[in-house]
Amino acid sequence: MSVNENLQKVLDTLPSHVKLVAVSKTKPEAMIMEAYQFGQRLFGENKVQELMAKQLALPADIEWHFIGHLQSNKVKYIAPFVAMIHAVDSLKLLKTIDREGAKNHRVINCLLQFYIADEETKFGLNMEEAIALLESADYASMKHVRLCGVMGMATFTSNSEQLSHEFKTLNNIFQELKNRYFHEDQFFSEISMGMSDDYLIALAQGSTMVRIGSTIFGERKYNHST
Numbered sequence: 001m002s003v004n005e006n007l008q009k010v011l012d013t014l015p016s017h018v019k020l021v022a023v024s025k026t027k028p029e030a031m032i033m034e035a036y037q038f039g040q041r042l043f044g045e046n047k048v049q050e051l052m053a054k055q056l057a058l059p060a061d062i063e064w065h066f067i068g069h070l071q072s073n074k075v076k077y078i079a080p081f082v083a084m085i086h087a088v089d090s091l092k093l094l095k096t097i098d099r100e101g102a103k104n105h106r107v108i109n110c111l112l113q114f115y116i117a118d119e120e121t122k123f124g125l126n127m128e129e130a131i132a133l134l135e136s137a138d139y140a141s142m143k144h145v146r147l148c149g150v151m152g153m154a155t156f157t158s159n160s161e162q163l164s165h166e167f168k169t170l171n172n173i174f175q176e177l178k179n180r181y182f183h184e185d186q187f188f189s190e191i192s193m194g195m196s197d198d199y200l201i202a203l204a205q206g207s208t209m210v211r212i213g214s215t216i217f218g219e220r221k222y223n224h225s226t
C-alpha cells in the first residue's frame with residue numbers, strides 16, 4: 001500500500017469535522033511530500049531537531065504540530081513556526097511558550113495534556129493541576145499563547161473498554177474546562193486523542209483531532225512514544 005492509499009483509507013473513516021494530524025516522526029521527507037501532494041497539510045513530529053530540519057526542507061504551508069514531550073529549553077527552536085503544541089503539561093512550559101511567542105510576535109496554539117492512562121510513563125496534568133494553572137495570575141497575564149483544548153494518550157492496551165473509558169474521561173475533562181473557563185471562547189474546541197490502533201474508539205468518544213502515524217506511513221523502526 002502507498003502513503004496515498006493509506007491516507008485515503010484513514011480519511012474515509014473520519015467525520016468531516018475531525019482533523020487529521022499525520023504523524024511523520026522518523027519518516028523521510030519524500031514520504032511527507034507524498035502525503036502533501038495528496039493534499040495533507042497537518043503533520044505531527046515529536047523531536048525538536050527532526051522537526052526543525054523537516055520544516056526547513058519542506059513546503060512553508062505545512063502546519064507542523066509538535067505532539068511530543070517538550071522541554072522548556074527547546075521551545076525557542078520551534079516557536080517561530082509551530083502551528084500547535086499538543087503536550088503542554090506544566091505552567092512553566094506554558095510560560096516559556098508565551099515568552100517565545102512574544103519574541104516571535106505570534107500567538108502559539110496549545111493543548112493541555114492530561115494524564116488519562118493507567119501507566120507510569122505517560123506525561124500530563126490532572127484536573128487539580130490544570131485548575132491551578134488556569135486560575136494562576138501567570139496564565140491570566142499571557143498574551144502569546146492560545147489554549148485550544150486538551151490532549152491525551154491512552155494506555156497501551158487492546159482492551160477496548162478501558163480505552164473507551166480513558167477517552168471518555170478526557171472528553172469529560174474538556175467539557176468541564178469548557179464550561180468553567182472557556183464558555184465564551186470559540187478557540188477552545190479541540191480534543192486531541194486517538195492514534196493508529198485506537199482512533200476509532202477515540203472518535204466514538206468525541207475526538208476532534210486524531211494523530212495517526214504508522215497506519216499512514218508504515219511501522220517505525222524505533223517507537224519512542226515521547
Ligand SMILES: *Cc1c(COP(=O)(O)O)cnc(C)c1O
Nearest residue numbers: 023067195196211212213214225
Ligand atoms: C507517535 C505518536 C502518535 C502516532 O502513533 P501511531 O501509533 O504510529 O499512529 C500519536 N501521538 C503521539 C503523541 C505520538 O508520539
